[in-house]
Amino acid sequence: MNQSPFRVFVILFVAIAGILLAAPNFLPKSVQEALPGWLPQPGLVLGLDLQGGSHLLLGVNQESIVSQRLSDLRRDARNVLATQNGIGNIITTDVARNTLNIELTDPSQKAQAETAIRGLQNTLSDFMFSGVGVDELSFGETGDGRLTITLTPDGINQRMSSLVAQSMEVIRSRIDELGTTEPTIQRQGDTRVMVQVPGFGDSERLKNIISQTARLTFHMVYPGMTADQAEAQGLPAGTMILPSQDGGRELLYEDVAIGGESLVDAQPAYDQQRGIPVVSFKFDTRGAITFGELTSRNVNQRFAIVLDNTVITAPVIQQPITGGSGQISGSFTTASANDLAVLLRAGALPASLDVIEERTVDASLGADSIQAGFTAGVVASILVLAFMVVAYGLWGVFANISLILNIILIFAALSTLGATLTLPGIAGIVLTIGMAVDANVLIYERMREEQASGKSPLQAINAGFQRAWGTIIDSHLTQLVAAVVLYFMGSGPIQGFAVTLGLGILTSLFTAYTVTSFQVNLWYKRVRPKKLNIQKFRFIPDGTKIPFMKISRVVIALSIVMTLVSIGSAFTKGFNLGIDFVGGTAIEVQHVGGPADVGQVRELLGGLDLGEIQVQGFGTPQDVLVRVQAQEGGQSADQVAVQQVQEALAGENYEVRRVEAVSGTVSGELAWTGTIAVIIALVCILIYIWFRFEWQFALAAVTTTSHDLIMTIGLFSLTGMEFNLSSIAAVLTLVGISLNETVVVSDRIRENLRKHRKMPLPELIDLSINQTIVRTSLTQFTLLLALLPLVFFGGEALRSFTIAMTFGSIVGMYSSVIINGPILINFGLKQKTDDDEKADAEKKKRSPDGASV
Structure with a gap:
């Protein structure tokens, strides 16, 4: 019971500090702003379930990363063998083994070819430990004499880890462009990113902006042959077929004539002559020179503007474009043109991101x-x-x-x-x-x-x-x-x-x-x-045995x-497992103007062909919880299912209050x-x-x-x-x-x-x-x-x-x-x-x- 002065000081200091730190959180915003500068500013943040907003858990798509890396590696290998060293080759891709198989037309050039392809080795550094790196590639030879280049497991993991770090910066830039406040962007493990945006209620738009790769590239269109003809006769060397936004297909050169990384600005605009929304863009100095040379060499030829492996437009080059700027036209609305400009300004995601968990309140x-x-x-x-x-x-x-x-x-x-x-x-x-x-x-x-x-x-x-x-x-x-x-x-x-x-x-x-x-x-x-009278009331009397x-x-x-x-x-x-454990989508809706009719909701959703749908009362008489099983098409199909539910209920005065979607993998x-x-x-x-x-x-x-x-x-x-x-x-x-x-x-x-x-x-x-x-x-x-x-x-x-x-x-x-x-x-x-x-x-x-x- 001896209270030292130091102990008294500690108690008083902790109590006063606690009051000063906690009190501003309970004051109105106007009072908080008027507080003296020496007082601590409120640091307590309300979660999405208390202030509304969107939560997304994004996972790096390993399949797309490996596929893209093999495609780039194949192009680099062909370039280093045929273009630089004159070595004839046939390269095939073994996706299952993450391997390129190289068959030489002249086996006597094997030693020279081995030396050439080993120059493609890439050492990836660990983002946490500078100076520590892993080899991305391993080289070998098959029993029939073909050379192999294989992506190593450590190399794949390290590339995915580094791409997550890059993706976080791109996501942060995109969200900042939207003008939202206090977004939370955190790494979760080696391959995932958690994004929380308080107060942003349009989760569909947020998903589109965050998860779209927005990889913009410019390719020349292969002349004199359609995609259907090329598919029937065999693709010419160094070409590929990509779908176009209008539903067709285009035959393009694989080589990227110029990439979106050269862009310095992109803005939504309006084409007065055609009366349609467009996106204007501007290259940096080096990109402007490259674009000018490209258009000068290919007047009267078509070139394609490709966004995420889809041809947006493929116009004919009427004259050299030397100003370093241009515009992208397509089937844009004003909103989609604005969103594409946001994506291009923020830069492309280095990898495809899948939405594997979504919570909107x-x-x-x-x-x-x-x-x-x-x-x-x-x-x-x-x-x-x-x-x-x-x-x-x-x-x-x-x-x-x-x-x-x-x-x-x-x-x-x-x-x-x-x-x-x-x-x-x-x-x-x-x-x-x-x-x-x-x-x-x-x-x-x-x-x-x-x-x-x-x-x-x-x-x-x-x-x-x-x-x-x-x-x-x-x-x-x-x-x-x-x-x-x-x-x-x-x-x-x-x-x-x-x-x-x-x-x-x-x-x-x-x-x-x-x-x-x-x-x-x-x-x-x-x-x-003289006596301690501590207890006034007890449930069990003293002396109980x-x-x-x-x-x-x-x-x-x-x-x-x-x-x-x-x-x-x-x-x-068994158990009534929530979507956290079985996957799927939970949608909480509220009926405006009176109690909800669970039977009516069940009837409205019964014909949507979405598999098992559970409808039950939830909380107040106005609230209904709809649970939809995970769709076979994955994340995109789940989003479509949510839209179908919303559209089916919108005509009966039901408002969506919360959406939670969890993929089968995460569950x-x-x-x-x-x-x-x-x-x-x-x-x-x-x-x-x-x-x-x-x-x-x-x-x-x-x-x-x-x-x-x-x-x-x-x-x-x-x-x-x-x-x-x-x-x-x-x-x-x-x-x-x-x-x-x-x-x-x-x-x-x-x-x-x-x-x-x-x-x-x-x-x-x-x-x-x-x-x-x-x-x-x-x-x-x-x-x-x-x-x-x-x-x-x-x-x-x-x-x-x-x-x-x-x-x-x-x-x-x-x-x-x-x-x-x-x-x-x-x-x-x-x-x-x-x-x-x-x-x-x-x-x-x-x-x-x-x-x-």
């Missing part, structure tokens, strides 16, 4: 989510704060002040980190409100026990803080493990939940112990009470039956990642508890936690609630909550094993549970006070998540109290004799660092 739905989260948070806070005062009186006020500061520090930390606050993130904060009280309850209950054992008020206060600290650390760290695993294994909103939960755990360690002890110290010095071990057989039998039912339901009935990855996350969390916690306790406690903790997980997952199967990424977050959070209860009981059992060595183990476990049951009932009730407002007011998006959390927390308390003890006995937990204690002391003395081994 309407701004009105975001506003509803904010209101739902705010309502749930306020109701939960009022309930928890009020209950603490009812249960502990003045001591509850101390805990409430610490809790309020805890919430302020969470927002301050989020603001400082520039983190994104999502709806699951708000749920994490509300959940922290319930869990943060647990540390204060542990301290207060320990004080009551110490005073009951005959200690003075000051001794009881000191002992309460000191002896509860170890249990608080153990219980919080087990939850922190789950939060860390969630962050690194999750994505998007799940990471937002993990961040707020993790920060809440860390801040509650500071506030519940340091800040509460500071308040208690000030109060004690002023009042000097419930024979838990006697009823454990019946309870365990019941648990086995319920576990088997859960497992049986999972295997027979499989998410399911696997979620499973791995649960396993990793359990293993990490097993190791931690094994280290802190004995192996019997670790195995018992994992066994009871596994029981809780099976029961909770069974709930999803039995009730048919949607099982999605948020469900994985709920499961992992339950790992922490369940272990929190188990650790508290186990810690008391371990303490009593040292104190009551003659007591039979079943009686000792009963004693330990009865000593902690008051704390368990109080913390469980406060947790429910925080969770139930989320269930009723948190919105439909969080419904299954919060129901699972509520159910799982009750099951976790039940298993920690009743099931954990018998499992400890069955795993062979024994009381240590005096001889065992002496042996442990001898081992400790022999240990080099003096620590127990």
Whole structure:
């Protein structure tokens, strides 16, 4: 209870800094702009689910990269062999093996050819480690004497990685051209880019602008032969056939006469003579010279302007174009001409990007989510704060002040980190409100026990803080493990939940112990009470002696039956898997002007021939959720399906509020990642508890936690609630909550094993549970006070998540109290004799660092 000046300074500094960092986020925009410059600017960013916008996960198309690279390599090989060295050759492409096969017309030139093609070797540098590179090509020879050039796996991976980095810059330039604010563009792994644009509701336009490669090239048209004739007679050497925008085909030279990289400007324009939108362009000096020479040499010849392997236009060169500028005409609208100009100004993507995950939220739905989260948070806070005062009186006020500061520090930390606050993130904060009280309850209950054992008020206060600290650390760290695993294994909103939960755990360690002890110290010095009157209300009276071990057989039998039912339901009935795990598209629509007619929506969509379509009520009577299976044509087909659904419902006054599309590839990855996350969390916690306790406690903790997980997952199967990424977050959070209860009981059992060595183990476990049951009932009730407002007011998006959390927390308390003890006995937990204690002391003395081994 001695408060050093430094400790007081730290508490006051953290509190004031937290208030200054958090407060601006809750002020109107006009007030924020008027704040003095020395005050920190708000750094908290609202997620797309709270302010609307678009989220895209883009994947580099490896097939297109390899195909393009083989095409370029084939052209380079032909150039270095035939043009530069006069070596006759026939080059074929083996796409399956990523290989070029070179057959020489004169085998005696093999040595010269090998030397020539080895000059094509390209060393790709690692973007993370400068100076480290890999060879892109490997050279060999087939059994029949043909030379081979093969793209190496490391070379392909390195090229894809470098192309992702280049693509991010191009995407950033394109989004900046649109004039949007605060886009988030992040690399995800080696081959993916995540793009979030808050407030940009036209997701279709955003996808087209971001994912279109926009590779502009100029090719000369092969004269005197049509594409159909060339296909019938055989393609002339160095030519290719490309489709044209008007539905035809053109025979072009493969060689790029001039590329889009020479462009310095592109603007939408209007051709007054023809009355059509066009795109005017301008080359840099070098490009202007090249373009002038090209057009001068080929007057009266046709040249093609090609965008992403499609011929936009192929006019005849009437006269040399020496000004370095021109225009592209085609079947443009004003909007498409503007978008093409944006693409050309920003530059071409170095690789094709596929949209493999899409989430779009309407701004009105975001506003509803904010209101739902705010309502749930306020109701939960009022309930928890009020209950603490009812249960502990003045001591509850101390805990409430610490809790309020805890919430302020969470927002301050989020603001400082520039983190994104999502709806699951708000749920994490509300959940922290319930869990943060647990540390204060542990301290207060320990004080009551110490005073009951005959200690003075000051001794009881000191002992309460000191002896509860170890249990608080153990219980919080087990939850922190789950939060860390969630962050690194999750994505998007799940990471937002993990961040707020993790920060809440860390801040509650500071506030519940340091800040509460500071308040208690000030109060004690002023009042000097002769007796601590801590608790005003309790669910279970002191001196309760419930024979838990006697009823454990019946309870365990019941648990086995319920576990088997859960497992049986999972295997027979299965789960209502969300699109996160099965792929497809979810579209949330709202009927304007009255309740939605689910039957009408089902009838309107029944004739679209989109495969399986599920239609169900969602949230309010006006809302409907439409789930469309993944289409066979991939991402483009999924987009067409969304458009068809929108068009079918538009005439009946349905507005689209949210769209989520996940490819089959990503859904499989998410399911696997979620499973791995649960396993990793359990293993990490097993190791931690094994280290802190004995192996019997670790195995018992994992066994009871596994029981809780099976029961909770069974709930999803039995009730048919949607099982999605948020469900994985709920499961992992339950790992922490369940272990929190188990650790508290186990810690008391371990303490009593040292104190009551003659007591039979079943009686000792009963004693330990009865000593902690008051704390368990109080913390469980406060947790429910925080969770139930989320269930009723948190919105439909969080419904299954919060129901699972509520159910799982009750099951976790039940298993920690009743099931954990018998499992400890069955795993062979024994009381240590005096001889065992002496042996442990001898081992400790022999240990080099003096620590127990």
